[in-house]
Every structure is written in structure tokens, then in C-alpha cells.
Amino acid sequence: MTVRATPPGELADEMQRVADDVDAAFDAFLPVPTDARARLVQAMRYAVIGAGKRLRPLLLMATAQIYGVGREHAIRAGCAVEAIHTYSLIHDDLPCMDDDDLRRGRPSVHKAFDEATAVLAGDSLHAFAFELLCQPATSEDPFIRAELVRALAQASGANGMAGGQMMDMVAETQSFDLPTITRLQQLKTGALLDAAVEMGAILGHAAPDERLHLRGYARDIGLAFQIVDDLIDHEGDELKAGKALRKDEAAGKQTFITLLGADRAREQAHMLTQQAVGHLAQHGPEADMLRALARFIVERDH
Amino acid sequence: MTVRATPPGELADEMQRVADDVDAAFDAFLPVPTDARARLVQAMRYAVIGAGKRLRPLLLMATAQIYGVGREHAIRAGCAVEAIHTYSLIHDDLPCMDDDDLRRGRPSVHKAFDEATAVLAGDSLHAFAFELLCQPATSEDPFIRAELVRALAQASGANGMAGGQMMDMVAETQSFDLPTITRLQQLKTGALLDAAVEMGAILGHAAPDERLHLRGYARDIGLAFQIVDDLIDHEGDELKAGKALRKDEAAGKQTFITLLGADRAREQAHMLTQQAVGHLAQHGPEADMLRALARFIVERDH
Numbered sequence: 344m345t346v347r348a349t350p351p352g353e354l355a356d357e358m359q360r361v362a363d364d365v366d367a368a369f370d371a372f373l374p375v376p377t378d379a380r381a382r383l384v385q386a387m388r389y390a391v392i393g394a395g396k397r398l399r400p401l402l403l404m405a406t407a408q409i410y411g412v413g414r415e416h417a418i419r420a421g422c423a424v425e426a427i428h429t430y431s432l433i434h435d436d437l438p439c440m441d442d443d444d445l446r447r448g449r450p451s452v453h454k455a456f457d458e459a460t461a462v463l464a465g466d467s468l469h470a471f472a473f474e475l476l477c478q479p480a481t482s483e484d485p486f487i488r489a490e491l492v493r494a495l496a497q498a499s500g501a502n503g504m505a506g507g508q509m510m511d512m513v514a515e516t517q518s519f520d521l522p523t524i525t526r527l528q529q530l531k532t533g534a535l536l537d538a539a540v541e542m543g544a545i546l547g548h549a550a551p552d553e554r555l556h557l558r559g560y561a562r563d564i565g566l567a568f569q570i571v572d573d574l575i576d577h578e579g580d581e582l583k584a585g586k587a588l589r590k591d592e593a594a595g596k597q598t599f600i601t602l603l604g605a606d607r608a609r610e611q612a613h614m615l616t617q618q619a620v621g622h623l624a625q626h627g628p629e630a631d632m633l634r635a636l637a638r639f640i641v642e643r644d645h
Numbered sequence: 646m647t648v649r650a651t652p653p654g655e656l657a658d659e660m661q662r663v664a665d666d667v668d669a670a671f672d673a674f675l676p677v678p679t680d681a682r683a684r685l686v687q688a689m690r691y692a693v694i695g696a697g698k699r700l701r702p703l704l705l706m707a708t709a710q711i712y713g714v715g716r717e718h719a720i721r722a723g724c725a726v727e728a729i730h731t732y733s734l735i736h737d738d739l740p741c742m743d744d745d746d747l748r749r750g751r752p753s754v755h756k757a758f759d760e761a762t763a764v765l766a767g768d769s770l771h772a773f774a775f776e777l778l779c780q781p782a783t784s785e786d787p788f789i790r791a792e793l794v795r796a797l798a799q800a801s802g803a804n805g806m807a808g809g810q811m812m813d814m815v816a817e818t819q820s821f822d823l824p825t826i827t828r829l830q831q832l833k834t835g836a837l838l839d840a841a842v843e844m845g846a847i848l849g850h851a852a853p854d855e856r857l858h859l860r861g862y863a864r865d866i867g868l869a870f871q872i873v874d875d876l877i878d879h880e881g882d883e884l885k886a887g888k889a890l891r892k893d894e895a896a897g898k899q900t901f902i903t904l905l906g907a908d909r910a911r912e913q914a915h916m917l918t919q920q921a922v923g924h925l926a927q928h929g930p931e932a933d934m935l936r937a938l939a940r941f942i943v944e945r946d947h
């Protein structure tokens with residue numbers, strides 16, 4: 344794996360632009376009220392502004408870009424996916440879950456605030472995601488709005504992210520085989536990455552066969568993403584990662600590394616990336632950002 | 646307050662019918678998967694099937710009934726509101742929140758399962774609510790689906806239920822005046838009761854002026870509901886309530902009873918009920934269920 348701290352020029356610029364846009368959007372969406380709810384909204388803002396790679400909004404916006412979707416629409420859908428991702432990090436970090444004190448290089452929400460505020464800030468970001476999607480500013484077409492809600496809700500519940508997190512809790516006491524670990528990761532991380540791409544395609548009115556290919560792309564980069572996450576967990580730098588590493592190994596959990604070994608896992612991630620880029624064959628330069636993102640996902644070191 | 650254990654005939658029948666329908670619907674919606682997510686879905690089912698007064702689905706369905714909405718549509722929207730209400734109970738009962746071991750007469754979810762499963766079961770029910778609403782089976786009209794999502798998402802986040810819960814946490818250490826307690830309760834409990842009525846009106850394509858009156862009805866019964874909740878907390882029976890009582894008083898929290906006294910609070914609840922029924926003046930017998938529900942809300946003893 345080529346270890347590279349920063350992505351190449353154009354992607355790096357777009358990552359910075361999306362990060363800035365997402366921050367500015369959340370800043371505008373979440374004014375701090377003057378009543379006793381102030382602490383809640385402060386916790387939401389702490390979690391969601393100024394941190395994270397914004398990979399999900401990037402995927403959504405890069406997909407929407409293929410179809411020339413207005414950036415002002417795509418950014419709202421991107422913020423919705425990021426709000427769901429962020430709520431899941433807040434809840435996963437809780438003492439009763441993964442008990443992590445550090446997230447994105449800063450104290451996790453229950454350390455910076457308190458546990459009750461963390462639960463409620465997660466719940467509020469969860470609701471906020473759907474509030475964003477169903478407004479006409481996201482899409483003037485109510486069918487598109489309802490479809491966006493469907494894609495995101497399906498990806499985040501028991502048949503998606505939360506289900507994957509449950510499997511991950513069970514993995515602490517049960518030994519899973521490779522197909523089960525793959526399924527776990529597909530739910531826990533893959534489902535929301537899939538949804539980001541799907542939501543970009545929904546906003547773009549992509550044709551059914553294009554959506555099929557984009558889904559293939561999303562599946563492949565989702566799995567590659569998780570394999571690289573395991574590699575970073577295995578051999579990465581905690582400072583760069585901004586969170587505690589090697590917890591899975593210490594807990595005796597099966598990962599792609601324990602099951603495949605680091606070398607085969609790395610090969611697998613590269614193979615998946617090539618396969619992902621192959622799914623974009625029918626698109627021209629308008630899909631270059633998605634191609635660059637696929638490569639970034641395997642080449643990142645945090 | 647007339648203490649009456651069961652509501653009068655027709656309402657009692659409808660309550661039983663809605664409770665049965667909601668149970669049957671959730672039973673069908675939430676099959677237990679055969680993989681490691683089984684425990685998660687079991688916890689969701691434990692929380693959401695076979696318990697609770699189903700007041701929110703009742704309000705929604707009684708409102709939809711005014712406009713002749715098909716029961717198969719209304720029940721889905723009713724289940725969505727109930728899923729949100731239930732997730733909030735699961736999270737509120739957590740040790741870091743209100744720390745309640747008993748709910749609806751049974752061990753709360755984190756006692757019957759564990760804390761991590763309770764967090765995830767709540768999160769999954771939260772997502773499930775929106776998954777239900779955005780499907781064509783809820784309404785063939787995507788505008789209606791998006792509107793249902795909007796009403797429910799706004800009512801449950803930082804500007805609704807979760808915000809009210811935050812204020813309630815702050816109320817443990819700060820002394821609030823009557824307007825602030827009223828606002829707290831409007832957010833914590835009222836917002837979701839409002840949403841139930843609003844969603845019934847949305848399904849029924851109610852005209853703007855009708856929605857205004859229905860909103861007035863919902864506001865009034867929401868506040869009456871909370872005053873009666875405080876009365877039950879003050880003088881009720883834990884066995885009937887199915888949960889621990891007098892915790893607010895023990896914690897030194899301001900309630901409608903500490904602020905108004907039990908007698909004035911009771912008067913206020915009755916006055917609000919009359920006012921609520923007044924908002925239905927333009928409707929005939931098709932609104933009788935809403936009228937009966939308003940009376941039930943002040944007359945209930947649990």
C-alpha cells in the first residue's frame with residue numbers, strides 16, 4: 344500500500360471544498376437556541392462541525408456531479424448522510440458501547456459533555472437528517488425527497504448500520520468466519536457508503552442500469568474501505584487516526600487482517616478498487632472524482 | 646378528577662382495536678433475522694409490541710378517520726409515531742438518562758437485554774419510523790410521504806421531543822418558571838402528540854383552516870396530557886402506571902403540581918379539554934373519537 348498523507352491535487356481541493364461547505368451548512372442549520380436546549384445543540388455542533396473526512400458527502404456529491412445536480416441540493420443530502428454517520432459515532436463511543444474517549448482527534452461527545460447529552464445529541468442529529476431531506480430545498484420533486492428518505496432510513500436501521508453495529512457487539516464474544524465478517528462490515532459501514540452513492544444517483548435521476556453499476560462501485564469501495572480500516576487499525580498511527588487503535592485485536596475480535604493476513608488483505612483492497620473503477624466504465628471524465636475517491640480510499644493512512 | 650380505569654364503550658373498543666392492529670403490524674414489520682442481529686430485533690419487538698396505551702396511533706387514526714383515510718394507510722403512519730415514542734422511552738430509561746428499571750409494567754429494555762442493545766434498539770426504531778413513512782404503502786402520493794416525514798422529524802429532534810428531554814435534564818439542577826415548564830412539556834410530550842394529529846390531517850388532505858383547528862386541539866390535549874401525567878405522578882398508583890412514580894418530586898423538579906397545586910392543575914386540565922373539544926366545532930360525528938380521546942386524556946388514572 345502506498346502510504347500517502349494527502350490525496351492528489353484535484354481530489355484534495357474538492358475534499359477541502361466539501362469539508363468547508365459541510366461545515367458552513369451545519370453552522371447555518373444548527374443555531375444555538377437561547378433556552379435550556381443550548382447545551383444539546385452545542386453538543387450536536389461539536390460533533391458535526393470541523394472534523395471528519397466527509398467521505399460520505401464527498402461520495403454523494405461526486406455521484407450527483409455526474410448528473411449535473413445543483414451543488415446546493417447535493418450538499419443538503421450530503422449533510423443528512425453525515426448527520427447519520429456522526430450520530431452513530433457519538434452512540435458507538437458511549438461507555439456502554441465501544442467506550443472510546445477519543446474521536447476525530449478530540450474528546451468524544453460524552454467526554455466533552457456528558458453521557459445523557461451524548462445520547463440526545465445523537466438522537467437529535469438522527470432526526471435532523473430526515474428533517475433536512477424532506478424539505479423542498481433538497482429537491483423540488485417530492486418523489487425524490489421520499490426516495491432519499493427511504494435510501495437513508497433503510498441504510499441506517501436494523502437492516503443496515505445499526506444492525507452491523509449489533510453484529511459487531513456480538514463479535515466480541517463469538518468468532519465469525521469471513522462471510523459473516525464481510526456481512527457485518529457491509530451493514531456497519533458499507534450500507535451508509537452505498538446510501539451516499541445511491542442518494543447522489545437519486546438526485547441525478549440516474550437510469551436503472553446506471554444505478555446498478557453505481558451500486559457495484561459503492562459495494563466494492565465499501566468493502567475496500569473496511570479492509571483498509573482494519574489495516575490502519577493493525578499498523579496505523581493513533582495520532583493520525585485521531586482515535587484509539589488496535590482495540591479489536593486486543594479484544595480478540597476477528598478482522599480482515601486476522602482472517603486473511605495483512606498482505607492478502609491489502610491485495611484484496613486493491614483488487615476491489617480496480618473493480619470499483621471498472622463499474623464506472625460507461626462514464627467519462629464527469630466520474631473522475633468517484634475514480635479518485637476509490638483510489639484515495641485504499642491509499643489513505645488514516 | 647373522575648378516576649376511571651377504563652374509557653367508555655366505543656372508545657374502549659377502538660383503543661383495543663388500534664392496540665391489536667399496531668401489535669399485528671409491528672409483528673409483521675419486524676421479523677427476527679437468523680443472524681447475529683436477532684437480539685437487536687428481539688429488543689425492538691420487546692419494546693414495541695404488546696404494551697402502551699397507543700395514544701399517538703389513536704390520535705393519528707382518529708384524525709385520519711375524519712377524512713375517511715384508509716385504515717391500512719393510517720396504521721402505518723400510526724406505527725411510525727409509536728416507533729419514535731418507543732425509541733424515546735428506551736433511551737430515556739437508560740442509566741445515564743432517567744435510570745428507570747420499569748416501563749409499561751415490565752423491565753425496561755436495558756434491564757431485559759443490556760445497555761448497548763437498548764441504545765441500538767432505540768436507534769433502529771428511530772430509523773424504522775422513517776422507513777415506514779416513505780414507502781408507497783403509506784401513501785401513494787410522494788408529497789404526502791415527504792410531508793409525513795417532515796412532521797415527524799421536526800417533532801422528534803432538537804426542536805421537539807429530544808429538545809424537551811434536554812430541558813428536562815437541565816430542570817434537575819435549575820428551577821424553571823411556569824412558562825418554561827409549559828414550553829418544556831410542549832416539546833417533550835406535546836410535539837409528538839401534535840405530530841400524530843398533524844399526520845392524520847396530512848393523510849386526509851385537510852384544508853389549511855382545518856389543520857389550524859386540529860393543531861389547536863392537539864396543543865390543548867398535549868398540555869392537558871402532561872398536567873394529568875404530573876397528577877398521576879403526584880397521587881397515582883405505580884402498579885397501574887407500570888413505572889416508578891414521584892421521581893420528579895423526589896428530585897426537587899418543578900412540575901405543574903409544584904407550580905399550580907393539584908387542584909388548580911386539575912381545573913386547568915379540564916379547561917384545556919373543553920377548549921380542545923371546542924376546536925372541533927366545525928366537525929360532526931366523524932370527530933367523535935377525537936372528542937372521546939380528549940376526555941379520556943384528563944380522566945385516565947395511568
